[in-house]
Amino acid sequence: QEQLVESGGGSVRAGGSLRLSCAASGYIDCTYDMNWFRQAPGKEREFVSGTDRDGRTSYADFGKGRFTTSQDNAKHTLYLHMDSLRPEDTAMYYCNTESEQWWCRNEGQGTQVTVSS
Numbered sequence: 001q002e003q004l005v006e007s008g009g010g011s012v013r014a015g016g017s018l019r020l021s022c023a024a025s026g027y028i029d030c031t032y033d034m035n036w037f038r039q040a041p042g043k044e045r046e047f048v049s050g051t052d053r054d055g056r057t058s059y060a061d062f063g064k065g066r067f068t069t070s071q072d073n074a075k076h077t078l079y080l081h082m083d084s085l086r087p088e089d090t091a092m093y094y095c096n097t098e099s100e101q102w103w104c105r106n107e108g109q110g111t112q113v114t115v116s117s
Contacts, residue, residue: 001026002024002025002026002027002030002097002103002104002106003024003025003026003106003108004022004023004024004095004096004097004106004107004108005022005023005025005108005109006020006021006022006023006093006094006095006108006109006110006111007020007021007023007111008020008021008079008111009093009111009112009113009114010112010113010114011114011115011116012085012113012114012115012116013115013116013117014085014086014087014115014116014117015084015085016085016115017081017082017083017084017085018082018085018113019079019080019081019082020036020079020080020082020093020095020111020113021077021078021079021080022034022036022077022078022079022080022095022108023075023076023077024076024077024078024097025076027076027097027104029101030097030099030101030103030104031053031099031100031101031104032053032097032098032099032101032104032105033050033051033052033053033097033098033099034050034051034078034095034096034097034098035047035048035049035050035051035095035096035097035098036048036049036050036069036078036080036093036094036095037093037094037095037096038089038091038092038093038094038113039091039092039094040088040090040091040092043091045094046060047060048060048063048067048080048093049063049067049069049080051069051071051078055071057069062088062089063082066082066083066084066085067080067081067082067083068080068081069081078095080093080095082113085113085115086115087115087116087117088115089113089115090113090114090115091112091113092110092111092112092113093110093111093112093113094107094108094109094110095107095108096108
């Protein structure tokens with residue numbers, strides 16, 4: 001069964017860094033894009049970054065210059081490196097997979113990021 005597990009969240013001071021991980025398992029005969037989203041209390045979910053199946057990445061404007069993604073294909077893991085964190089980055093961060101193959105679409109449970117001023 002396909003599964004996504006996020007980790008790496010935590011509490012940091014403004015200006016600090018975190019690296020979030022999204023580990024995929026059970027994806028058999030799947031091709032997919034992977035994305036990071038976030039949702040703060042009382043706010044809409046928003047796109048953070050996307051990595052397509054060819055490795056091309058895109059970032060939301062608020063993350064450009066601060067957030068980068070990387071992959072470890074051997075571990076089937078996508079990372080989100082976040083630098084210069086701001087209090088407004090506080091949110092639950094989720095990763096998901098998007099695919100034309102319905103059984104390859106999935107979303108993790110999320111990892112909490114809290115940034116204090």
